[in-house]
Amino acid sequence: MSGASKQRTRPQRIESLGIPKPRFVQWWQRSNKFDVSIRVGFALVAAAALLALCQTWIPPFAYRLGEIPDRDLITRVSFEEVDETETEAIRLQKIRELPAYYRNRPQPLAQLRGALKDDLLYVLAAVSFDQMSEQERVALASFYEGDENAGPKDIPQARFDAIKSVFANDPELKEVDGALDILYQKEFKHGLLKGLQHSPEQGSQEMIRVFIAGAEEDAQFVLVESVRIELLEDSVRRSLADQFRFRYDGKAEATTVQSVAGMISDWIIEQLPDYETLQYDQELSEKARKEAAAAVQPVLKQFYAGTTKLADAGEPLESLSLLRLEWKQLDASMTLIDRIARVAAFGGMVAALYLLCGSYIFFVDDRRLLQQRWRLAKLLALMVATISLCYFAARDQWRCELVPLVLASIISAVVYGRELALLLMAAACISVTLLLGAGLSELVTLAAACTSCTLLVGRIRSRTHLLYVGCLSAGITMATVVGVGLVTGLTLSGVSPENDIEITVQGPHFNIVVAGLLREAFWAGACIFVSAAAMTPLLSLVEKAFGVQTDLSLLELGDASHPLLRRLAQRAPGTYNHSINVASIGEAAAEAIGANGLLVRVGAYFHDIGKMFKPEYFIENQSAGVNQHDSLQPAMSTLVIIAHVKDGADLARSHHLPEPIIDFILQHHGTTLVEYFYREAARRSEQDPNADSVSDKDFRYPGPKPQTLEAAVMMMADSVESASRTLVDPTPARIHGLVDSIAQKKVADGQFDECGLTFRQLDRVRQSLVKSLTAIYHARVKYPGQQSA
Numbered sequence: 149m150s151g152a153s154k155q156r157t158r159p160q161r162i163e164s165l166g167i168p169k170p171r172f173v174q175w176w177q178r179s180n181k182f183d184v185s186i187r188v189g190f191a192l193v194a195a196a197a198l199l200a201l202c203q204t205w206i207p208p209f210a211y212r213l214g215e216i217p218d219r220d221l222i223t224r225v226s227f228e229e230v231d232e233t234e235t236e237a238i239r240l241q242k243i244r245e246l247p248a249y250y251r252n253r254p255q256p257l258a259q260l261r262g263a264l265k266d267d268l269l270y271v272l273a274a275v276s277f278d279q280m281s282e283q284e285r286v287a288l289a290s291f292y293e294g295d296e297n298a299g300p301k302d303i304p305q306a307r308f309d310a311i312k313s314v315f316a317n318d319p320e321l322k323e324v325d326g327a328l329d330i331l332y333q334k335e336f337k338h339g340l341l342k343g344l345q346h347s348p349e350q351g352s353q354e355m356i357r358v359f360i361a362g363a364e365e366d367a368q369f370v371l372v373e374s375v376r377i378e379l380l381e382d383s384v385r386r387s388l389a390d391q392f393r394f395r396y397d398g399k400a401e402a403t404t405v406q407s408v409a410g411m412i413s414d415w416i417i418e419q420l421p422d423y424e425t426l427q428y429d430q431e432l433s434e435k436a437r438k439e440a441a442a443a444v445q446p447v448l449k450q451f452y453a454g455t456t457k458l459a460d461a462g463e464p465l466e467s468l469s470l471l472r473l474e475w476k477q478l479d480a481s482m483t484l485i486d487r488i489a490r491v492a493a494f495g496g497m498v499a500a501l502y503l504l505c506g507s508y509i510f511f512v513d514d515r516r517l518l519q520q521r522w523r524l525a526k527l528l529a530l531m532v533a534t535i536s537l538c539y540f541a542a543r544d545q546w547r548c549e550l551v552p553l554v555l556a557s558i559i560s561a562v563v564y565g566r567e568l569a570l571l572l573m574a575a576a577c578i579s580v581t582l583l584l585g586a587g588l589s590e591l592v593t594l595a596a597a598c599t600s601c602t603l604l605v606g607r608i609r610s611r612t613h614l615l616y617v618g619c620l621s622a623g624i625t626m627a628t629v630v631g632v633g634l635v636t637g638l639t640l641s642g643v644s645p646e647n648d649i650e651i652t653v654q655g656p657h658f659n660i661v662v663a664g665l666l667r668e669a670f671w672a673g674a675c676i677f678v679s680a681a682a683m684t685p686l687l688s689l690v691e692k693a694f695g696v697q698t699d700l701s702l703l704e705l706g707d708a709s710h711p712l713l714r715r716l717a718q719r720a721p722g723t724y725n726h727s728i729n730v731a732s733i734g735e736a737a738a739e740a741i742g743a744n745g746l747l748v749r750v751g752a753y754f755h756d757i758g759k760m761f762k763p764e765y766f767i768e769n770q771s772a773g774v775n776q777h778d779s780l781q782p783a784m785s786t787l788v789i790i791a792h793v794k795d796g797a798d799l800a801r802s803h804h805l806p807e808p809i810i811d812f813i814l815q816h817h818g819t820t821l822v823e824y825f826y827r828e829a830a831r832r833s834e835q836d837p838n839a840d841s842v843s844d845k846d847f848r849y850p851g852p853k854p855q856t857l858e859a860a861v862m863m864m865a866d867s868v869e870s871a872s873r874t875l876v877d878p879t880p881a882r883i884h885g886l887v888d889s890i891a892q893k894k895v896a897d898g899q900f901d902e903c904g905l906t907f908r909q910l911d912r913v914r915q916s917l918v919k920s921l922t923a924i925y926h927a928r929v930k931y932p933g934q935q936s937a
């Protein structure tokens with residue numbers, strides 16, 4: 149039991165020594181574990197989103213069109229590339245050799261046969277040559293048109309007699325039909341074609357595929373020369389001569405039979421061009437060409453790791469196809485361990501940047517940025533969105549990674565101030581450079597753009613300010629691009645033809661490098677200018693999203709025609725006059741320590757708007773010596789006085805005033821003591837022995853204490869302006885003593901403990917307030933005869 153007792157009391161005994169614990173242990177013991185877990189969760193989610201969106205498991209593709217490599221690019225992995233030129237040549241050759249489809253329509257040949265028989269029947273119907281009708285003579289003329297050089301046996305009369313004699317025993321022309329059947333089966337079987345209807349690029353010029361409609365699958369391969377009409381003359385003559393010799397042998401003289409066979413051959417040959425039966429089929433032919441092209445196996449070109457050169461040193465990259473193939477093969481070759489290692493490495497980079505930026509914010513800047521959940525979430529979202537957009541915008545077809553960075557630089561400078569914005573953008577530039585696999589020149593370019601924009605933003609008091617920022621930043625970045633490109637690259641001037649000295653160092657020519665750098669510089673400048681110009685209409689959205697105010701919006705908000713200010717001037721003119729004076733002296737004091745004077749001025753306009761509900765309870769609005777507090781207990785008077793803070797905040801929220809202005813309303817009194825009523829309550833308590841003791845906690849404003857330098861300046865300006873009205877003779881010495889006294893009370897009361905105000909800054913604020921109040925209450929010289937000043 150005694151041992152257990154000793155163990156239980158040991159921590160207490162150690163603590164009794166008064167040795168302070170490490171700061172981290174103290175913070176951990178005092179912190180809200182649930183809130184810390186949520187903020188850590190935000191950071192982990194942001195890191196995971198960044199690693200996923202930027203595809204950190206994939207190696208970066210770092211080459212761009214027009215880039216000039218300083219060394220030969222040798223493939224790191226073996227891969228194959230389709231030789232499109234050779235493959236296309238083979239496809240074209242296959243298409244050239246492929247027979248095209250032609251549709252055969254045999255109907256014209258039946259019409260040809262009918263027309264021939266009609267002309268023969270007209271001739272045979274004539275009784276004699278002299279008694280032929282006009283129509284019969286026209287029919288005979290189709291077999292003979294006359295010729296001045298014709299012999300005695302080659303005249304119309306002789307041809308008429310020959311036809312009559314040969315077909316005397318065949319009036320129905322059955323033998324002619326038989327001869328034509330053989331001719332059609334042998335010579336006209338696959339149709340007739342005047343000329344090819346497709347080009348050499350659409351198929352073979354020696355062979356075609358012929359089919360009859362509805363029987364495409366039965367298409368037959370046919371030589372073009374066997375269906376060309378101009379090539380069928382001899383075959384037609386031979387076929388008819390053989391058939392007539394066989395069919396009319398012994399029925400007429402052989403010479404007469406051959407003469408008639410010749411006449412019919414001539415008739416047919418003359419008519420054939422008008423009876424073409426083959427028609428090119430575009431649809432089937434195109435389908436066949438596609439199938440033939442698809443059947444061609446691609447020709448592959450081999451590239452071997454460590455030996456095959458992909459690009460020459462000193463020459464601009466005109467094509468990235470080979471480099472992309474190598475990159476894809478490299479990505480495909482990576483194992484799971486390789487990918488996990490890459491993600492882990494980038495995760496370590498994110499953790500290092502978290503530590504760097506977080507330490508600066510916690511120890512140097514404003515640690516509330518890390519302690520407030522949604523402010524931290526917005527900061528993380530801004531950085532993740534910026535880096536991710538840069539990753540996707542950096543693709544070679546866009547090359548506009550500067551756009552998200554410039555936008556983020558301006559937003560960071562407006563929301564978080566220049567110092568923190570510089571650190572955040574430096575982290576973003578490093579991240580983007582590593583994620584893209586870019587080099588030193590890219591990092592310097594990104595840093596130049598971000599740094600110049602951040603430093604030049606300053607106070608946005610006009611709508612053209614960001615245009616000037618864009619122009620100046622674009623010029624700085626363009627000069628940086630050219631300068632860094634020349635520094636990091638090896639260039640050679642052109643060599644004169646007369647110079648016979650052998651060049652042993654190979655590098656890109658100076659004019660080529662400069663031309664490329666100028667193109668890159670102008671593109672970077674254009675991206676920066678467009679981004680800065682686009683930021684102007686987006687400022688209002690940024691202000692609402694992050695709860696900040698630019699000088700431009702503050703100037704609009706500080707307009708005296710604002711409904712709240714007009715109402716304040718009507719209901720509480722003394723308070724309105726007090727607010728105007730506080731604004732004047734507070735702005736000057738804030739500017740003296742480098743704070744935002746305009747924000748203090750606009751905040752001063754609205755800091756006492758809560759007094760509109762009960763203006764007569766505040767001394768600056770009282771008249772005719774009537775004091776409403778004479779009829780109230782000190783505690784009740786204190787409640788009425790303190791209420792103007794909460795009432796003012798509620799009124800500001802209902803009119804959608806920005807959060808910084810609402811903070812001024814809540815913080816301008818901090819947790820100070822309502823001293824007059826506290827002392828009055830204490831005096832009454834001392835006079836009444838039965839009364840309870842008075843606690844100063846019941847007579848203090850609810851706070852919070854000032855959280856910013858601007859709120860601290862507002863508190864001082866509000867206090868000294870009100871107190872200075874009580875001075876009977878406001879000489880500079882008395883004003884100085886009043887300001888010093890009020891400042892000492894605020895410091896002793898701990899009102900400036902949470903705003904980061906230093907003693908040096910407080911001294912400058914005091915000097916500024918003294919100077920401003922002295923100018924307001926300065927003595928004036930009386931002129932002769934003047935009774936009062």
